[in-house]
């Protein structure tokens with residue numbers, strides 16, 4: 167079976183455009199004081215916002231005690247008099263506006279359109295999206311064939327936990343643009359996995375979790391990649407040959423974010 171994606175034809179310069187910025191980041195900011203409700207807190211809390219144009223219902227991330235926890239905006243006030251030093255800030259908003267065509271693939275939905283649900287937009291559902299990564303990455307590996315599980319660089323224990331994560335549908339997002347792949351894997355936090363797929367070989371495999379070696383999130387992401395590529399090869403290989411790109415999002419995550427009380431959703435399944 168031959169996948170057009172992950173192959174870089176010799177002598178051909180691959181054109182991999184940067185994914186477009188999520189729509190929400192581009193909207194001009196509108197200063198506000200917002201009331202945000204968190205699942206673990208009985209009463210909504212006030213935050214100052216100078217980075218986004220927030221509306222009631224938005225899912226946001228903040229500084230302070232509830233850092234890293236998604237909260238829901240209940241009220242937005244644009245006329246206020248506050249002491250800035252008394253307020254923690256809103257640092258991220260989930261861009262839940264998704265328009266485009268998706269196809270079914272097991273527990274995931276797949277799009278072949280780079281503009282429909284780019285990586286940074288999916289990331290915004292789970293954590294504040296930084297302007298720059300801020301990570302220091304060093305790659306040094308010869309790579310290994312995706313198809314040969316025995317050649318994968320994981321200990322049996324890590325592999326077992328990777329299989330658990332994969333089976334529990336914790337690879338919530340996965341995209342492959344030409345040879346460059348990225349995944350979001352849910353654990354105690356959301357973790358970002360990156361890899362390169364060239365001629366059926368995986369290399370440059372890294373995860374931003376603290377463990378520093380090849381981890382269960384990477385194993386889960388590669389298992390999901392295998393599954394998704396197999397589905398694509400069976401049903402959508404012509405589309406992929408054209409797009410050289412796909413993004414897969416887990417159905418529960420898609421339905422809880424993209425379909426989240428927003429009338430602005432077009433879902434075409436085929």
Ligand SMILES: [Zn+2]
Nearest residue numbers: 373375381383
């Ligand atoms: Zn990890």
